[in-house]
Amino acid sequence: MSHTLGVRQAQKQKTRQALLDAALRLLEEQSLSSLGLREVTRAVGVAPTAFYRHFRSTADLGVALVEEALGSLHPMIRTTVSTADDSGERIVRAVELIARHVEAYPAHVRFIARERHGGVQPVREAIREQLVRFAREVKDELAKDPQAQGWSDDDLLMLAHLYVDQMLITASLFLEALDAPREERERVTQVATRQLRLISVGRRHWLD
Amino acid sequence: MSHTLGVRQAQKQKTRQALLDAALRLLEEQSLSSLGLREVTRAVGVAPTAFYRHFRSTADLGVALVEEALGSLHPMIRTTVSTADDSGERIVRAVELIARHVEAYPAHVRFIARERHGGVQPVREAIREQLVRFAREVKDELAKDPQAQGWSDDDLLMLAHLYVDQMLITASLFLEALDAPREERERVTQVATRQLRLISVGRRHWLD
DNA sequence: CCATGCAGTTAACAACTGTTCTCTGGAATT
C-alpha cells in the first residue's frame, strides 16, 4: 500500500519542508505579509527561483503553514475535551496541555496567533476554517456530556467557540511568558485555570 | 489656557494626521511590518523625507496609531461596565455599543486586532499596555458592584481580563461581518450576547 | 524688519524585491 516515494520526490519534499521551517523561523520577528520569497530561499541556501517549484507565493506557503500548525491538532483537542472526569481536574489538565504544546511548538502558536487577524486574506481564511472545525468538534464532545441535556445546538456551539477562543488566548499568554521566570508562567496558569473554571460554572447554571 | 497653536505647528499636525490616516487606510490590506514609509508618504502626496519630521520609523507611527485607536476609549469602557441596571439589558447594551464602535471605526479595530499579536514589538507592547489599563479600569468598576462582595482582587482582575478579551473577540467578529447580510450580523450579536451572559452566570455563582 | 528655525523638497545611493527566461544534471520511464 504505502509506496516509499522515489529519491526524486523525497528530495523535493525535503527542500519543501526546509522552506517551511525557514519561513516559520523568520516569522518569529515579522508577519507573513512582509515575508519575502528571496528571504526564505536565502535562509535555506537555495536559488530564489526554486521557491516556485513548491509554492505560488508566500501567501500560499502561509496556507501550508496553517495546515502544518493546526492540521495535526484535532485528535488532541477531541481527547482533551472528552476526558471523562468532571471535576476541576479536567480543566487543570487542559491548561497544562496547552502549556506543553506552546513549549513544544512556540513558533507554530505564534504564527497562528499572528496571522489569525493578519494581512493575508487566504491565510486568515484557512485559520478561520480550522478554528470552526475545532469548535464543531468541541461541540460534538460537549454534546455527549450528560451536562448538555436541555441545551440547544446553537448554545452548545456558542460555548464551544468560547472554549476555542479561550484556548487561543491562553496559548498566546503562555507564549508571551515563555522566557519569563517560572512564577510568571504559574500566574498565567492560575488565571487561565480560573477563567475556564468560571466558564464551567456558568455552563453548570446556564439552564436556570 | 488652551493656546491656539500657530500656523506653523497647525500645518505640521495636519500632515502628521494625514500620514496617520493614510497609514491606517493602507493597513486594511496588510500588516504594519510590511508597511513602507514611502508608501505612506506617496499616499499623502508628500516627499518621503518629510516622514522623518514626524516619526522615526513606521513602528513609531504604529505606536501613535495605538494611542489614536485606544487612547480615547477609556471613558466609554468605564461607563459601559458601570451602567447600573443589573439585568441582561446591560449586556445587550454593551454588545450594541461594540457593534456601533466597529461600524464607526472599522480601520482602528482592524489595526488593533491585527497588530496585537503582530510582528512589531513596540506596537504589541503599546497595545498590551492599553489592554492592561482597560482591564484594571473594568476591575475597578466591577469592584463597586455589590455582586463583587467576597471576591478577591485577583479574581476580579481575572474576570476583568476575560471581559476585555471577550470584547476584542466580539469586535473582531463584527468586523468580519461588516459587509455581510444583516442576518449574519444579528447572528454575531446573538452569539456574543449569550457568551457574555454565560460569563455573567458564572460570575453570579462563582462563590459556591 | 530682520535673523533664525524648521516643515517639506530634491536628488542620489546601494540594497533589495518578485518574476521572466534559459539552462543543466540526474532521476524516472520506457
Place this chain on the structure above:
DNA sequence: AATTCCAGAGAACAGTTGTTAACTGCATGG
C-alpha cells in the same frame, strides 16, 4: 541504453525600499 521529465541554478529585468545630504521658502521670535 536511450529518452523524457523536472527540481533547482543562473542571469538579468524593472521597480521598489530606507536613508543621507544639501536645499528652499516661509512662519516665528527678537
